[in-house]
Amino acid sequence: SKKIIFTLIPGSTIFSLVTEKGDGIFEENLRNQLPKARVSSLILGEIKKTLERKDPYEFLIFNNGVTIITDKIIDDKLNQFQLIKPQIINGCQTSYAIYEFYDALKKSGYDIGQNESFVPVKIIETDTNNGERNKEIARAANTQNPITPRDRYSNDTLQTDLRSAFGIYSPKIFFDNKTGLWESVLRNNKQSMYKVPKMPGKTYRILNNQLVGQLYLSLLGKPNIAGNQKGIIFSDEKYYKAVFNYHLLKEARFPYIGIDPSDAKLESGEQYFIDD
Numbered sequence: 001s002k003k004i005i006f007t008l009i010p011g012s013t014i015f016s017l018v019t020e021k022g023d024g025i026f027e028e029n030l031r032n033q034l035p036k037a038r039v040s041s042l043i044l045g046e047i048k049k050t051l052e053r054k055d056p057y058e059f060l061i062f063n064n065g066v067t068i069i070t071d072k073i074i075d076d077k078l079n080q081f082q083l084i085k086p087q088i089i090n091g092c093q094t095s096y097a098i099y100e101f102y103d104a105l106k107k108s109g110y111d112i113g114q115n116e117s118f119v120p121v122k123i124i125e126t127d128t129n130n131g132e133r134n135k136e137i138a139r140a141a142n143t144q145n146p147i148t149p150r151d152r153y154s155n156d157t158l159q160t161d162l163r164s165a166f167g168i169y170s171p172k173i174f175f176d177n178k179t180g181l182w183e184s185v186l187r188n189n190k191q192s193m194y195k196v197p198k199m200p201g202k203t204y205r206i207l208n209n210q211l212v213g214q215l216y217l218s219l220l221g222k223p224n225i226a227g228n229q230k231g232i233i234f235s236d237e238k239y240y241k242a243v244f245n246y247h248l249l250k251e252a253r254f255p256y257i258g259i260d261p262s263d264a265k266l267e268s269g270e271q272y273f274i275d276d
Contacts, residue, residue: 003073003125005081008118011059014066014095015102017086023184025095028069028087028134028155057118065120066091069134073125083123089138092180094119131157149234150210154178158244159209165274166207177209210234213243219266219276220259246273 018025067090070083088095098119126133135155153159159177166175174194176182185191194204213233217226220242225232232239238256245253249268250261266276 003123005073005121005123007121007123008060009121011098011102011117011119014098014119017088018095018099019103021086023188025086025088026092026184028089028138029092059117060120063094063119064091065122066094068121068123069126069137070123071125071127071129073123086123087134089134131155148179149231150177151179153234153240153244156244158246161270162209162244162273165270169274171205173205173207175207175209175212182206213240216243216266216273216276220254220257220264222257222259246270 066088068083068086068088070086072084074082074084076082098117124137126137138155139152154177159175163175163177166173172193174182174185185194191204194206196203196205210230210233214226214230217223217233217239233243234240241248242253242257242259246268247270250264250266253268254261254264266272
């Protein structure tokens with residue numbers, strides 16, 4: 001049977017986990033990290049205060065903690081456990097704030113184990129290959145925090161497949177379908193593959209999926225809705241299906257938003273969608 005563990009783990013363990021796994025530890029999260037300035041102001045300051053107070057449990061007062069899914073929890077007899085294929089699905093900002101702060105301490109020569117902060121953690125043993133199940137868990141874990149309709153679809157296969165397809169396009173195009181995803185590219189210094197040559201400054205080939213949805217809706221003949229009610233693309237299932245479910249035939253996509261399939265000039269299929 002599957003296990004669920006509620007526990008406290010040291011901040012240094014979170015630091016080690018992010019150090020070892022990098023951004024891959026957040027792949028199942030609906031969002032990546034918040035913009036750095038917001039992380040610093042909202043979370044990083046509290047961690048600094050916690051360490052300065054020399055109270056290892058003070059962090060519990062200021063933070064909701066982290067949720068991790070894992071293929072398997074292996075227990076030993078020393079109150080320790082090993083996680084197989086762990087993924088942080090809630091608490092991405094918290095984890096990165098801890099990582100950045102501990103990393104700065106370590107580089108300054110400070111012993112990060114001297115004044116530990118403890119983080120509340122829920123660990124769920126599940127099948128990390130079961131995409132739909134993990135999306136369901138991730139959505140539930142993130143309902144306590146504000147999350148945009150766009151991010152609720154960030155791990156949808158239609159979105160991740162488009163990200164892959166645009167990534168092998170020539171030249172490469174970054175399909176931005178998740179809050180904080182571009183910041184992950186910058187952190188890993190991989191932005192050069194998307195740079196527009198001979199253009200001054202930081203000019204990159206980036207397609208935000210919200211903008212993609214607006215453009216596609218405009219091509220379908222609904223520019224007013226695309227411009228004035230853009231939120232409907234991700235908040236209304238009918239519009240999301242019409243715009244992004246490119247696998248369906250026109251008759252199964254467009255009538256539900258008031259478009260006669262015979263009037264639609266756009267064809268179904270991933271390559272048609274990319275070409276359009």
